[in-house]
Amino acid sequence: MLLMFYYIAIILYGLSLLCNISGIKRGETIASLCAVITGFSVLVFIYFKTGHFTGYNIFESFLFTSFILGCLSIFSPGVKGYMNKIRRWVWIEILVLMILARIFSEELYTTGFDYNYIYKILFHIFRPLSLAIMLYATAYFLQFILEREFNERTNWLAHMGRNFLLFSAVLFLASEYSGIIWCQQEFGDFWMWNPNFMQSTIIMSYLMLAFHIPGKGKRAEDFRSLIGGLSGIFVITLTILRSFF
Amino acid sequence: MTAILLWLMWGLVMAGSVNFKAGFSAMNSTLVRDWLMAPDADFHLLKIWFAGICLLMTILGMNLIFCSWEKIYKIIRVKFSRPKFYMLIVHTLFGLVAIFHFSGLMLGFEQNNIMLGQGLSYDLQNGYKLKILKIDFAGKIGILDKNYREISEEDFDYKTSYAEVELSCNGVELKKDKLYILNPLKYNDVRVTLYSFITPRESDQNTPDMTPWIKLTVTKNPVLTAFLFIYPLMIVGIFIHLVLTWNSPVINRAIKEASNSN
Numbered sequence: 043m044l045l046m047f048y049y050i051a052i053i054l055y056g057l058s059l060l061c062n063i064s065g066i067k068r069g070e071t072i073a074s075l076c077a078v079i080t081g082f083s084v085l086v087f088i089y090f091k092t093g094h095f096t097g098y099n100i101f102e103s104f105l106f107t108s109f110i111l112g113c114l115s116i117f118s119p120g121v122k123g124y125m126n127k128i129r130r131w132v133w134i135e136i137l138v139l140m141i142l143a144r145i146f147s148e149e150l151y152t153t154g155f156d157y158n159y160i161y162k163i164l165f166h167i168f169r170p171l172s173l174a175i176m177l178y179a180t181a182y183f184l185q186f187i188l189e190r191e192f193n194e195r196t197n198w199l200a201h202m203g204r205n206f207l208l209f210s211a212v213l214f215l216a217s218e219y220s221g222i223i224w225c226q227q228e229f230g231d232f233w234m235w236n237p238n239f240m241q242s243t244i245i246m247s248y249l250m251l252a253f254h255i256p257g258k259g260k261r262a263e264d265f266r267s268l269i270g271g272l273s274g275i276f277v278i279t280l281t282i283l284r285s286f287f
Numbered sequence: 288m289t290a291i292l293l294w295l296m297w298g299l300v301m302a303g304s305v306n307f308k309a310g311f312s313a314m315n316s317t318l319v320r321d322w323l324m325a326p327d328a329d330f331h332l333l334k335i336w337f338a339g340i341c342l343l344m345t346i347l348g349m350n351l352i353f354c355s356w357e358k359i360y361k362i363i364r365v366k367f368s369r370p371k372f373y374m375l376i377v378h379t380l381f382g383l384v385a386i387f388h389f390s391g392l393m394l395g396f397e398q399n400n401i402m403l404g405q406g407l408s409y410d411l412q413n414g415y416k417l418k419i420l421k422i423d424f425a426g427k428i429g430i431l432d433k434n435y436r437e438i439s440e441e442d443f444d445y446k447t448s449y450a451e452v453e454l455s456c457n458g459v460e461l462k463k464d465k466l467y468i469l470n471p472l473k474y475n476d477v478r479v480t481l482y483s484f485i486t487p488r489e490s491d492q493n494t495p496d497m498t499p500w501i502k503l504t505v506t507k508n509p510v511l512t513a514f515l516f517i518y519p520l521m522i523v524g525i526f527i528h529l530v531l532t533w534n535s536p537v538i539n540r541a542i543k544e545a546s547n548s549n
Binding site for chain 1: 436
């Protein structure tokens with residue numbers, strides 16, 4: 043059942059991308075709405091099956107991220123002419139994310155006696171939220187890099203990319219703070235030298251790097267966009283690599 | 288920042304490696320200050336890595352201080368800008384968070400994996416003493432010693448299982464309270480955290496006591512409260528800066544032009 047909905051969602055997102063490329067706007071709207079609703083059904087299914095909020099393992103977390111990204115793409119206001127291209131990137135990102143999710147076991151997280159502890163829930167909500175908004179920023183940065191040579195009025199793409207990246211950093215820090223309280227209460231200390239800690243600190247350092255690239259010229263702006271654009275991809279790669287440790 | 292990133296990547300590889308498992312475990316079982324000072328510790332590469340990360344963070348801290356001075360000067364003498372002022376506050380808060388983080392590694396004490404049964408006591412650092420008065424476990428005995436991820440809600444009710452403990456210092460009783468998982472005992476800067484219930488470690492063969500034991504962590508972190516207060520302020524500061532800089536006049540003009548041309 044879960045996998046059936048999962049595959050339907052992938053097909054619908056694929057259809058949204060095809061309609062976007064072909065310029066069939068109505069088809070894209072209908073397909074994307076259906077895809078988001080199917081994605082939401084998967085999350086609801088997980089909730090009723092496990093009794094907890096989704097996001098406790100990579101499969102669940104990537105599905106949740108895809109859902110948020112889909113909602114952002116449909117409901118986020120934008121400027122005519124650019125949003126179509128932004129959406130195209132988002133559909134590609136969602137497809138990659140959902141296919142990557144399948145690499146990991148679809149077995150749902152049903153163990154653990156404390157999964158309804160509020161700070162644990164918040165930690166697992168803020169993380170995918172942050173990743174989804176980071177990937178949305180990636181879409182803006184990638185479009186900026188592509189459009190820059192043709193059109194000089196594209197600075198707002200980079201600016202919006204920066205806005206969403208900063209917002210994702212706020213959410214990431216919120217997840218860290220929730221995790222700190224959770225670990226402090228459960229393990230007696232939030233500072234544990236382990237792969238999880240390294241992963242979080244690497245992501246935080248990457249975000250700091252993205253916001254502190256010096257210079258004002260075209261070159262610096264391009265580099266800033268490149269680092270910002272790679273942020274979502276970097277976090278996904280790191281999450282996958284971390285899962286092997 | 289790139290150097291910090293690469294250094295942390297090295298740390299991630301080491302933390303995931305079996306060869307360094309014992310080293311990281313030793314690092315986590317006590318305060319980093321005590322781990323560094325331990326004469327018999329044989330984790331040289333890990334210590335080099337730790338010294339490296341400290342050095343890089345110090346350089347970052349110095350950079351933060353010099354940049355902030357420059358910003359303060361610009362705000363006061365050149366032109367006042369609200370977003371820049373908020374960013375300065377955020378940087379100051381970040382500096383404080385980093386200082387409190389580091390202080391948490393060096394000040395107070397930490398003792399992990401303390402295993403105790405009913406009626407037993409344990410001498411902690413700085414004259415503190417912990418005594419277990421009662422243990423009440425509401426769950427299936429079979430789950431004891433299992434990894435906490437393997438224990439389900441049906442097997443164990445963490446909200447009703449508790450240990451009654453007494454914390455004293457130099458013979459003077461400080462606090463007596465029930466200790467639950469996710470609900471530690473707090474006395475000033477000292478926190479006694481119930482980590483898990485385990486099978487009894489020692490028992491008299493004639494009168495075997497099957498009451499589960501408990502695993503505890505005791506920490507004294509004098510900067511924890513300040514750290515937990517400053518951290519969300521930093522997040523709020525970044526959010527305010529984001530709201531203030533979401534739109535910029537130049538960008539708004541570009542949006543208008545783009546809208547008109549389509």
